[in-house]
Amino acid sequence: MFKKLCAALALGLGLSGAQAQDVNFGFISTETSQNIRADWQPLLDDMERQTGLKIHAFFAPDYAGIIEGMRFNKVQLAWMGNKAAMEAVDRANGEVFAQMVNASGAQGYYSHLIVHRDSPYNTLDEVLKNGKSLSFGNGDPNSTSGFLVPGYYAFAQNKVDAKTHFKIVRSANHETNALAVANRQVDVATNNSENLEKLRERYPEKFKDIKIVWTSPLIALDPLLMHKGLAEATKAKIKEFFYNYAKTDAREKEIVMKISKLSGFKPSSNEQLTPIRQLDLFGKRNKIEADTTLSEAERRTRLAEIDQKLAVLK
Structure with a gap:
C-alpha cells in the first residue's frame, strides 16, 4: 500500500519527494478528482500566494489512501469527513x-438513502423489507455519511447487516452511487445532502431521477486536518490562511461557495470527533450483541470494554 501510494504521489505531483516548504493537500474521493480539483484549485492558488508555501493537491482512489498518506507524512494537510x-x-x-462553515448557517449536513424516482419504495422500512431482492450501493468504509451514519441509524438500529441483507452490495463514492441510482444500475444507495446539491447543479436531469427515502440526524460539517509533524511556523501560516479566508473578499466568498456552499472555515479540534467516536462504538456494541458465535462470558467482557470507552467520551 505504501509503495503504491508513494508511486501515485510521485506521478500525480511530478516530484520525487516533497520539498522543505512543500505541503501535499489530500482530498477524499467524494466524486471525480476532476470535479474536486476544479472546485478547490482557486483556493489552493490563493493559499500559495498568501502563505508562501508550495501546495500540491493529491487525490487517492479511496479514503484510506489519504489516511495512509498522512500516516507516512506524504500528505501533510487534508480535507476529510x-x-x-x-x-x-x-x-x-x-x-x-x-471546520467548514456552511453559508446557510446550518450546523451540518445529512446522510440519505436514495432510490430511483420510479421506485415503488418510499420509506426505509419498505427498502429493508424488500432488501433480499435489491442491489445496494454502499459508501466508502471510511465515509461518515456514506457508511458510518447509515450503517448505524438505518441498519444497526433496525438489526440489519447491510453486507448480507441485500441481494448485491457494492461500494463507491457519493457521486458514483447517485448516478448509479439515476441510471438504474443499483436499486438503493447511500448519499448525502451536500453531494445531492452538487448533483443538482452538475447533472440536473440525473438529479430529477432520484428520490430520498431516508434522512439521518444532523452530521457535523467536515474538518480539515494537518500532520502533527509539520513545523510550527508552517502550521501557523496554514491556520491563519484558513481562519481568515473568505471573511471579506468577494472573490474568495465565491470560491468557497463553489466548493460546498460554504462561508469559510472556523477553528476546531479533535473534540469535534467525539460524536462520531460514540457512533462508531455504538455500532460495534450492536454487532457484539448480535454475534451468536460469542460465548456469554466473552460477550459480557467485550461489551464492558466498549461501555468503558463510551463512559470516557461522555
Missing part, C-alpha cells in the same frame, strides 16, 4: 484544526 478524520487522528498523526 469526520469518520476518516477519526482514523487519521488515531493512527496517522493527524490533528483537526479547522
Whole structure:
C-alpha cells in the first residue's frame, strides 16, 4: 500500500519527494478528482500566494489512501469527513484544526438513502423489507455519511447487516452511487445532502431521477486536518490562511461557495470527533450483541470494554 501510494504521489505531483516548504493537500474521493480539483484549485492558488508555501493537491482512489498518506507524512494537510478524520487522528498523526462553515448557517449536513424516482419504495422500512431482492450501493468504509451514519441509524438500529441483507452490495463514492441510482444500475444507495446539491447543479436531469427515502440526524460539517509533524511556523501560516479566508473578499466568498456552499472555515479540534467516536462504538456494541458465535462470558467482557470507552467520551 505504501509503495503504491508513494508511486501515485510521485506521478500525480511530478516530484520525487516533497520539498522543505512543500505541503501535499489530500482530498477524499467524494466524486471525480476532476470535479474536486476544479472546485478547490482557486483556493489552493490563493493559499500559495498568501502563505508562501508550495501546495500540491493529491487525490487517492479511496479514503484510506489519504489516511495512509498522512500516516507516512506524504500528505501533510487534508480535507476529510469526520469518520476518516477519526482514523487519521488515531493512527496517522493527524490533528483537526479547522471546520467548514456552511453559508446557510446550518450546523451540518445529512446522510440519505436514495432510490430511483420510479421506485415503488418510499420509506426505509419498505427498502429493508424488500432488501433480499435489491442491489445496494454502499459508501466508502471510511465515509461518515456514506457508511458510518447509515450503517448505524438505518441498519444497526433496525438489526440489519447491510453486507448480507441485500441481494448485491457494492461500494463507491457519493457521486458514483447517485448516478448509479439515476441510471438504474443499483436499486438503493447511500448519499448525502451536500453531494445531492452538487448533483443538482452538475447533472440536473440525473438529479430529477432520484428520490430520498431516508434522512439521518444532523452530521457535523467536515474538518480539515494537518500532520502533527509539520513545523510550527508552517502550521501557523496554514491556520491563519484558513481562519481568515473568505471573511471579506468577494472573490474568495465565491470560491468557497463553489466548493460546498460554504462561508469559510472556523477553528476546531479533535473534540469535534467525539460524536462520531460514540457512533462508531455504538455500532460495534450492536454487532457484539448480535454475534451468536460469542460465548456469554466473552460477550459480557467485550461489551464492558466498549461501555468503558463510551463512559470516557461522555
